[in-house]
Amino acid sequence: MGKCLRYITANTDTEEQSFPVPKAFNTHVEELNLDVLLQKVDHLRMSESGKSESFELLRDHKEKFRDEIEFMWRFARAYGDMYELSTNTQEKKHYANIGKTLSERAINRAPMNGHCHLWYAVLCGYVSEFEGLQNKINYGHLFKEHLDIAIKLLPEEPFLYYLKGRYCYTVSKLSWIEKKMAATLFGKIPSSTVQEALHNFLKAEELCPGYSNPNYMYLAKCYTDLEENQNALKFCNL
Structure with missing residues (x-):
């Protein structure tokens, strides 16, 4: 994940034309009800190869469900996924900006939904990658603010402690x-x-043992910095 360090008023519908994602399927779009759609995109997203398909499904249903909170934060999350998958700088910037706008809108609609704050924080981090030092610091402040809110609302979510x-x-x-x-x-x-x-990386591991290789990597980094080499080696070997 990118470094997590003003508000761009992107017009989502217009901007969306800039970087179309090639369809992996036929052009017929099967309309799903909201519950089925959410279950399907969550399942697809469990694998790297399914993230683009998950994004396409959400995009195909955005007119129908654009005001549904559970749809909104997932759509913002999907833009974050596309940011991670893309290797093109302009595409990454495009996905980050639109995702941040969507997640900001979601927070305004549902300020007590932890997922909205989580993905707003993440997308602020992505947007900051294209900014100068002053704006990086601004986004870092926003990241920390919304991450802390998300942790209060979703205290059992390991990803938050990793972040x-x-x-x-x-x-x-x-x-x-x-x-x-x-x-x-x-x-x-x-x-x-x-x-x-270290405390936060350990908390992520406590909540979900074997949570992720990046979490292990940072555990090893922390222990190395603290000159606890035996503990560092333990996580290097996992």
Whole structure:
């Protein structure tokens, strides 16, 4: 996942024409009811190869379900998936911007839905990849704010603790100039430690043992930084 560090008013319907995804199936679109659609896209998304198909299904149903919260955050999530799958810089920027706009709209409609805050945070991180230092810091602030809200609303979601660990680890490595600029923008210097990052990565592992290889990688990094080499090796070998 990209580094997690103003609001672009993208017109989703117009922007969507810029980077069409080739259809993997015939051109006939089977209309699904909402519950069936959500189950299908969640199942497809369990594999990397199914993420594009999941995105297409959501896009095919956007006119019918565009105001349904459970549809909205999944559609934003799907734009995040397409960002990850794309290797083209302009496409990645396109997916990140539209996904962020969708997730922002979802938060406005359902401020107590943790998934809306989760994917808004993630997409802010993706958008920040194309920004200068000042906007990266702005997006970092938004990322942390919405991640903390999501954790309160979804305390058993391991992905959130992995993201929080990534945030803490990144902040622990900020340069002096980055900290100084953040203090200028927000009145205080962001602070975190490798120990805090480790705590969050361990929480993700506790909630879901064997959660992910990237989580293992960051556990190993944290233990290496803390000079706990035996623990680092344990996670390198998993």
